[in-house]
Amino acid sequence: MPNRLPDNIIIEPLPDRFSNLALHFLVDVFHKEQNIPTSLIPLKSSQQYWWCVRIDEQIIGTVIVWEEANEWHWGRFAIDKNFRKMGIGKKLAFHSIQAAFEKNIEYLLIEARAIPAKMLEEWGGKKIADKNDFYGAPVYPMILHKNQFEKNIG
Numbered sequence: 773m774p775n776r777l778p779d780n781i782i783i784e785p786l787p788d789r790f791s792n793l794a795l796h797f798l799v800d801v802f803h804k805e806q807n808i809p810t811s812l813i814p815l816k817s818s819q820q821y822w823w824c825v826r827i828d829e830q831i832i833g834t835v836i837v838w839e840e841a842n843e844w845h846w847g848r849f850a851i852d853k854n855f856r857k858m859g860i861g862k863k864l865a866f867h868s869i870q871a872a873f874e875k876n877i878e879y880l881l882i883e884a885r886a887i888p889a890k891m892l893e894e895w896g897g898k899k900i901a902d903k904n905d906f907y908g909a910p911v912y913p914m915i916l917h918k919n920q921f922e923k924n925i926g
Contacts, residue, residue: 778826794834795813807908849864851864885912886910899914
């Protein structure tokens, strides 16, 4: 495991040439690590924005913003287990949320595990229901409004 943030880390909208790698990465994290069925991983939404973290040709993180039933969601947030606790996830989350709000999205609905939920609360996110169990781990239904995000980061 690296002991410092790599110099060649890139956070960007997912380039088309990395789409298959990103999907395989999500399967590795969500299915192999967390036992989430692979059928739940791909999104059916035609309106979606992906961001990734990569080192050269290796995807080490992803997140997606997508529209479903006229509401925008933020999720499929994952960081490679070898690069966790280095601040990479926080940078990816911040970058993707800020970029989503620049697209005139007014709020994001989120199902967050404990660590991302705490981070999102620091940026103005609110829990909107009790936690529920999702394949053996608690997730918190949350909402993050653009104006609260801007207020809390500014």
